[in-house]
Amino acid sequence: MTRRAYSFVRTFAPGPARDLSVDRHYLLCASAGVLRLEAQDQAWLLPPARAALIEAGRPIRVSIPHPVTTASVLFDVGFTQAPRASLTVFDLSPLARALVTECGRWGESDEPLTTYAETLFAALAAVTWRLAEQPSPVVVPAGRSPELRRALRLTEQRLGSEVRFEDVAGEVGLAPRSLARRFEEETGMTWRAVLRRMRVLRAIEELAAGDTQVTKVAYTVGYTSLSAFNAAFRELTGRTPTQYRASFRP
Template identity: 70%
Template sequence: MRREAFAFARDFEPAPPSELCVGRHYLLCASRGALRLEAHGTSWVLPPARAALIAAGEPIQVSIPQPVTTSSVLFVPGFTPDPPAPLTVFDLTPLARGLVTECAEWPEAEGLLPPYARSIFGALAAVTWRLAERPSPVAVPAGRSPELRGALALTAERLGEDLAFEEVAHHVGLAPRSLARRFEEECQMTWRATLRRMRVLRAVEELAAGEDSVTTIAHRVGYTSLSAFNAAFRDLTGRTPTDYRATFRP
């Protein structure tokens, strides 16, 4: 008989999008680097100190833009309640991070968990299931139509440039007015607001990738003004870039 829950850590090199679907409820954490997750028309960034809770049997797209180390905990359905949503990304508290570390003592194996381990996995589930009720705002719509996905892809490729909306519309073969309507319908926000959010999400990845200064990262993602970058970052995450990076550390 396989364990009711188990944990493992792995290192991954950069990789293009691939589908992930497992038969257990999946708590996925990045302890180094950042992952990109996509499901149901939304894309998330998963840096350190954040976690994704994925329901059993829920297919998601995972891409790895930089080397990453993950810590994962899997639960058999029935050992825990169903997650509150098919996929949720949220901030980990120090308690939750400590429980994830403690669960690493029990990898996948045959046989039931000992009582102490069951209590630790149960405590982790109770804490993270509750945290999942308060999702992180670090997400951006992924788009449904080919034209909008193409517009988002071009925008992502040229985040650091002074890209004009008319150029994006021409690239996907739509009139600017038609593309603007697609953004409102599929993203519930304008292209300019989407661009602003994508720049912040790319900055989150850059903050997780290494020790480049906040000013360097701001310029890399398209901001010429550090104060404008800090304001946009704080609006989305509730923290300054420096404070956000500090949450990655234990």
């Protein structure tokens, strides 16, 4: 019989998206690098300062744009209550990160947890379930219709250059007005707002992947002004790029 809660750490090379579903409540963290998650017509990035809490049985799609090391904690459905939402992405507090590290001492095994370990896993569940009540705003819609999903892919592929809405509309076979309506109906956002979020998400990816200067990251994701980049980043995350990168580091 597998433990009621256990943890494991694994390192993965970059790879394409794959579907994932487990029969336990799943706390997924990146301890180095970054993961991309997609579910419920939305997409998130998971750098080291953030975690995903996934309800047992909830399918998600995971892709790895850069090498990544994950720290995962799995809870039997009888160990703790179900999360309020089937999938939530949120920022980890220093306490939660310390508990994830400490719980890493207990991997999958048929041996029962010690009383100390049970207490640690219960504390981790209590802390992260509470943190999940404040989801991260850094999310972009994935789209439902083939045309919008293609428009989103084209937009993302061109973040580092000048990307024009009219060109994207032409390539997906829709008039600009029709594509604009599609964005409003399927995402609740304008294309310009989605573009801004995509650029911030790509910047988070770059900030988590290494020590590239913030100015270079800004240009890489399509900004020609560092002040405009900082303003957009702070508006979405509540922090400057430098502050956000510092939160990735132990």
